[in-house]
Amino acid sequence: xxxxxxxxxxxxxxxxxxxxxxxxxxxxxxxxxxxxxxxxxxxxxxxxxxxxxxxxxxxxxxxxxxxxxxxxxxxxxxxxxxxxxxxxxxxxxxxxxxxxxxxxxxxxxxxxxxxxxxxxxxxxxxxxxxxxxxxxxxxxxxxxxxxxxxxxxxxxxxxxxxxxxxxxxxxxxxxxxxxxxxxxxxxxxxxxxxxxxxxxxxxxxxxxxxxxxxxxxxxxxxxxxxxxxxxxxxxxxxxxxxxxxxxxxxxxxxxxxxxxxxxxxxxxxxxxxxxxxxxxxxxxxxxxxxxxxxxxxxxxxxxxxxxxxxxxxxxxxxxxxxxxxxxxxxxxxxxxxxxxxxxxxxxxxxxxxxxxxxxxxxxxxxxxxxxxxxxxxxxxxxxxxxxx
Amino acid sequence: xxxxxxxxxxxxxxxxxxxxxxxxxxxxxxxxxxxxxxxxxxxxxxxxxxxxxxxxxxxxxxxxxxxxxxxxxxxxxxxxxxxxxxxxxxxxxxxxxxxxxxxxxxxxxxxxxxxxxxxxxxxxxxxxxxxxxxxxxxxxxxxxxxxxxxxxxxxxxxxxxxxxxxxxxxxxxxxxxxxxxxxxxxxxxxxxxxxxxxxxxxxxxxxxxxxxxxxxxxxxxxxxxxxxxxxxxxxxxxxxxxxxxxxxxxxxxxxxxxxxxxxxxxxxxxxxxxxxxxxxxxxxxxxxxxxxxxxxxxxxxxxxxxxxxxxxxxxxxxxxxxxxxxxxxxxxxxxxxxxxxxxx
Numbered sequence: 001x002x003x004x005x006x007x008x009x010x011x012x013x014x015x016x017x018x019x020x021x022x023x024x025x026x027x028x029x030x031x032x033x034x035x036x037x038x039x040x041x042x043x044x045x046x047x048x049x050x051x052x053x054x055x056x057x058x059x060x061x062x063x064x065x066x067x068x069x070x071x072x073x074x075x076x077x078x079x080x081x082x083x084x085x086x087x088x089x090x091x092x093x094x095x096x097x098x099x100x101x102x103x104x105x106x107x108x109x110x111x112x113x114x115x116x117x118x119x120x121x122x123x124x125x126x127x128x129x130x131x132x133x134x135x136x137x138x139x140x141x142x143x144x145x146x147x148x149x150x151x152x153x154x155x156x157x158x159x160x161x162x163x164x165x166x167x168x169x170x171x172x173x174x175x176x177x178x179x180x181x182x183x184x185x186x187x188x189x190x191x192x193x194x195x196x197x198x199x200x201x202x203x204x205x206x207x208x209x210x211x212x213x214x215x216x217x218x219x220x221x222x223x224x225x226x227x228x229x230x231x232x233x234x235x236x237x238x239x240x241x242x243x244x245x246x247x248x249x250x251x252x253x254x255x256x257x258x259x260x261x262x263x264x265x266x267x268x269x270x271x272x273x274x275x276x277x278x279x280x281x282x283x284x285x286x287x288x289x290x291x292x293x294x295x296x297x298x299x300x301x302x303x304x305x306x307x308x309x310x311x312x313x314x315x316x317x318x319x320x321x322x323x324x325x326x327x328x329x330x331x332x333x334x335x336x337x338x339x340x341x342x343x344x345x346x347x348x349x350x351x352x353x354x355x356x357x358x359x360x361x362x363x364x365x366x367x368x369x370x371x372x373x374x375x376x377x378x379x380x381x382x383x384x385x386x387x388x
Numbered sequence: 389x390x391x392x393x394x395x396x397x398x399x400x401x402x403x404x405x406x407x408x409x410x411x412x413x414x415x416x417x418x419x420x421x422x423x424x425x426x427x428x429x430x431x432x433x434x435x436x437x438x439x440x441x442x443x444x445x446x447x448x449x450x451x452x453x454x455x456x457x458x459x460x461x462x463x464x465x466x467x468x469x470x471x472x473x474x475x476x477x478x479x480x481x482x483x484x485x486x487x488x489x490x491x492x493x494x495x496x497x498x499x500x501x502x503x504x505x506x507x508x509x510x511x512x513x514x515x516x517x518x519x520x521x522x523x524x525x526x527x528x529x530x531x532x533x534x535x536x537x538x539x540x541x542x543x544x545x546x547x548x549x550x551x552x553x554x555x556x557x558x559x560x561x562x563x564x565x566x567x568x569x570x571x572x573x574x575x576x577x578x579x580x581x582x583x584x585x586x587x588x589x590x591x592x593x594x595x596x597x598x599x600x601x602x603x604x605x606x607x608x609x610x611x612x613x614x615x616x617x618x619x620x621x622x623x624x625x626x627x628x629x630x631x632x633x634x635x636x637x638x639x640x641x642x643x644x645x646x647x648x649x650x651x652x653x654x655x656x657x658x659x660x661x662x663x664x665x666x667x668x669x670x671x672x673x674x675x676x677x678x679x680x681x682x683x684x685x686x687x688x689x690x691x692x693x694x695x696x697x698x699x700x701x702x703x704x705x706x707x708x709x710x711x712x713x714x715x716x717x718x719x720x721x722x723x724x725x726x727x728x729x730x731x732x
Contacts, residue, residue, distance in 0.1 A: 074628070075587070075608065122628050122646035122669055128589070128606075155446075156724060159431070159709065160646070160669055162606055162631060164511070165551040165566040165591035169528045178429045178446055179725055293648070293668055 005045040006189045010038055033358060036256055039194040043267050050272035052216075054265065056308025057104060057275075060374035060381055062316050063091040064281075066303040067387040071282045074300070076129040081282065081304065084387060085133045088278075088306035091383055099140040105275045105308075106216055108142030113214035113273075114150045117222045117237045117280075121161040123293040124283045126220045128166040130304065134218055134278060135168055145170030151209055153177060153241050176207045177244065186244050187211045192264055197251045204243040210270050217274040219310070223281040223301065223317050224289035225325070227348070229257035230333040230361025232290050233317045234277040234310030235372070239264030250357055253341045258360035262367030265310065271372070277313055279305040286324040287352040294349055299324060311373025312380045314364045319377075328352060333359045396436040396713045397476035399513040399553060400635065400673055405595050407635050407675040412716055414680050416690065416700040417731035421718060422458025426451050430722040432473040432483075432513075433672075433711040437495060441713070441720055442481055443728055444470035450483060450491075452498060455720070458730060462498035466491055473513040473553075473711075475521070477535050482521055484510025490523060490531075492538060504538040506531060512553045512593075515561075522561055522575065524550025530563060530571075532578060544578035546571060551591035553633070555601070562601045562615065564590030570603055570611065572618055582618035586611065593633035593673070595641070597655060602641055604630025610643060610651070612658055622658035626651060633673035635681070637693060642681055644670025650683065650691060664696030669708055677714040684710055688721060704729055 065084040070077055089101040106112060114134055116126035131150060138148055148171045152158055155175025164173045176185040186205035195202045210217070221237035228250035229236050239261045240246045246264075249256045265271060284301040288294055301320070307313045322332060330352035331340060342354040368375035400407050428447025435442050440461060441453045446469040452461045472484035480492045480501055486509040492501040507527035514521040516535060524530045526549040532541040548567030555562045561575045566589040572582045587607030594603040600621055601613040606629035612621040627647035634643040640661060642652045648667040653660055667685025674683040674691075680699065681691040684707040690700040705723020712721035719731045 156429075156431075156708075160671065162551075162589065162591050162629060164509075164526065165549055166589040166606065167549070167566075169508070169526070169549055169566075 006042050007045045008040055008042050010040050033254060036259065037194050037196060039192060039260065039263055041263065041267055042189060042191050042193070044190065044269070047268040047272065049268065050275070052105060052275040052308070053272040054274055054308070054310055055373040058092060058308045060309055060312050060379055061092065061307055061383065062309070062312050062380060063088045063306045063383045063385065064303055064316065065306070065385045065387065068302045069388050070302045071300040076127040076282050078129045078132065081127070081130050082133050084304045085130065085137070085278070087385055087387065088304055089137065091385060092306050098137070102137045102141040106138055106141040106143060110143055110215045111147045111149065111213065112138050112143055113209060113217045114148065115217055115219045115238060115241055116150060116152050116163070117220065117232070117241070118152050118157040118161040118163070119290050120222065120224065120285065120292065121157055123295065124222055124224065124285050124298055125161045126222055126280050127282055128161065128163060130278065130280050130282070131163065131220060132167060134220065135171055138218070146172070148172070149174060149209070149214060151176065153244070174209065176209055183244060185209065190267065192243060192260065192267065194260070196249055196256050199248045201245055204245045204264070206267065206270065207242050207244070210242050210273065214273065219274055219277045221277070221279050222283065222285070223279055223320070224285035225287050225321055225333065226289045226359070227355055228255040228357045228359065229261060229363055230359040231314065231318050231321050233279060233314035235261050235265050235314050235364060235367050238270065238274055238310065242270050252343060252356050253358055255357045255360045258363035259366040261363045262370045262372060265367060265372055266370045274310070275308065277307055277310050279313055279317065281305055284321065284324060286321055286328065287330055288349050292349055297352065309373035311364055311368045311375050315375050315377060315380060316382060318361055318364060325352070333361050394715050395438070396715070398435060398516070399433060399473045399475070400633070400675060400711060403515060403517060403556060405555070405633065405635065407677060407714065412678045414678065414699060417719060419732060421730040421732045423727060423729045424453060424458050424460065426726040426728060428726055429724055430707070430726050431471045431709045434713050434720050434722055434728070435474050435476060436713045436715070436720065437476050440495070441728070442474050443722055444472060444474060444483055445726055446470065448485070450474065450481065450493060453728060455718070455730065464493050464498045464500070471511040475514045475516050477516040477521070480535065482514040482516065482535070484512060484514065484523060488525060488527065490514060490521070490533070490538070492535070502538040504533055504540065508549070511551050515554050515556050517556045522554050522556055524552060524554060524563055526550065530554065530561070530573065530578065532575070542578040544573060544580065548589060553593040555594045555596050557596055560615070562594045562596065564592055564594060564603050564605070566590065568605065570594070570601065570613060570618065572601070572615065584613055584618040584620065588629070591631050595634045595636050597636050602634045602636070604632065604634070604643055604645070606630070608645070610653070624651070624653055624658045624660070631671040635674045635676045637676045640693065642674050642676065642693070644672070644674060644683060644685065646670065648685060650674065650681065650696060652696060662696035664691060664698070666691065666698060667708070671708045673711045675711050675714050682712050682714055682719065684708060684712065684721060688712070
């Protein structure tokens with residue numbers, strides 16, 4: 001029998017979290033977007049809340065390291081991203097000695113999960129080169145390879161990224177589930193519950209790996225447009241990569257990624273364990289995310305962002321993707337034009353003006369309201385370092 | 389209908405990875421003779437011996453399916469998931485498991501004969517020659533064990549994890565490694581004779597012809613190396629990483645890259661003869677049969693060997709890693725979710 005105790009809380013603010021933005025949305029005025037249903041959370045009672053929990057040691061701080069040499073001919077340079085990550089960790093922590101920078105987040109007794117994003121593999125996924133450098137950093141804090149776990153939700157997507165072969169010996173590489181319907185890797189007592197569209201399963205459960213398999217998580221999202229959420233960055237990689245049954249939050253053309261993404265990230269123990277976020281921005285998908293393989297929409301941005309505040313990093317990411325879309329003549333991710341909607345996958349993957357959903361980039365600000373970080377641009381300390 | 393089957397005892401039919409090379413005129417499959425759903429997803433490839441098709445699954449079962457009836461004859465439960473493509477030798481089926489074991493099963497009855505343990509998962513296929521099984525492990529060792537009882541003959545630590553199935557010929561074994569090196573080794577002792585560095589890790593399995601080792605790397609490059617010393621004879625650049633093991637037919641060498649493109653090169657020069665974008669991604673090895681290249685790349689494709697034209701395709705379960713067994717009248721293949729098809 002499971003002797004842990006659990007408590008339910010209701011995020012009645014689901015609608016309120018979104019309302020300030022939706023109130024100004026033409027689609028909302030025209031009754032094009034349905035209201036957010038109540039979202040209930042079941043989480044363990046008495047979870048020890050970590051002082052490192054999101055937004056972590058450096059709320060509002062985003063360190064962006066850019067180096068054009070980090071990606072050439074679509075290949076990521078191991079040597080260059082090593083230098084970028086080392087400098088990023090020093091800038092974030094203001095520690096000159098690198099292993100001390102890592103030791104602010106990781107202790108030798110930790111079991112460290114590295115949450116990657118392989119969902120766009122092979123065209124755009126968390127670079128194995130960056131993952132290898134993160135492993136080196138974690139090891140410098142005294143963690144043995146056997147206590148480092150590279151993971152994501154779908155094992156088959158990790159296979160496509162070849163992570164198994166490309167990480168150092170001893171490091172474990174694990175997918176939470178093998179197929180769409182495999183629920184064996186999830187904790188039945190920790191979940192988010194909501195009925196969005198009349199679906200038969202209204203719960204999304206938290207992965208056992210997060211609940212009991214690791215003590216710390218380093219989040220390694222990619223920098224991508226997302227057809228339903230607006231962008232996928234730290235928050236979506238963490239929330240939708242930790243809970244199952246998340247596709248149900250969006251049904252064309254509507255999306256409840258706002259506020260579900262932020263609510264999921266607020267659930268313990270996920271919130272306490274996610275102590276560091278390292279966004280792989282060597283490539284930027286500015287349209288067609290999260291799955292596109294169309295290289296016309298993948299830009300060699302050549303940057304890495306490091307921080308403990310997922311909201312602040314995603315706010316900068318959103319700004320960058322918006323700027324790129326504007327430069328390319330694509331509609332804003334905030335646009336709510338019914339004419340842009342399509343149900344034709346071929347159209348979506350070839351035309352940056354088309355989309356399946358009304359995107360919900362406001363999920364980032366909604367997460368900020370839940371205390372996960374800083375979304376107000378003027379309050380974000382954006383440290384820029386250009387190496388080359 | 390009686391199947392005119394041939395044996396297909398290991399990955400891509402035989403140790404030469406010939407894919408069978410059945411000389412037959414092309415005709416598209418007309419119907420599904422049978423299909424069966426196994427417990428668990430399938431990543432490895434089926435093998436065939438007589439009337440039994442052996443299929444590994446991630447639920448940890450080695451399944452033996454009777455090809456006349458399409459029914460399960462027996463299944464063996466291992467202690468972990470099986471990614472490894474099995475190999476047959478002297479009445480035993482050998483395969484690796486995710487808990488590091490390599491297990492030998494009696495091919496007729498499904499009872500365990502022996503097992504041996506490495507330190508990490510074994511996704512590679514055991515290569516059997518002269519009563520010795522060679523396999524690589526994610527623990528970084530290449531192992532040689534006797535096929536009678538699994539006694540270790542030697543092991544050799546390489547610089548990274550091993551997900552490349554070795555190629556054994558004339559007393560030598562060639563294998564790629566996660567450290568980015570291609571190794572040429574003495575099959576009797578495990579001694580490293582040469583190694584050649586590439587720009588990223590390798591999970592592609594090599595092929596060999598004309599004293600040349602052919603292998604792809606995650607650095608996007610396909611290499612042809614002198615089998616004697618590892619010197620690069622030619623290199624060919626693809627669009628993305630290469631996991632798909634090459635298949636050889638005459639003067640052509642065919643492989644896929646992760647961009648979903650099938651490439652056919654001239655075996656001596658490395659010049660592209662054709663390339664054909666067929667799927668979202670390709671990781672599985674192609675199988676050449678007569679004038680046709682069979683490959684699973686999301687959909688299952690039959691492609692003209694001489695010009696890359698798609699002759700036939702079917703949506704049969706999204707597999708991107710498993711390779712089919714191609715006999716004269718039936719093609720056996722596994723979907724990602726564990727559906728097994730016999731197409732005739």
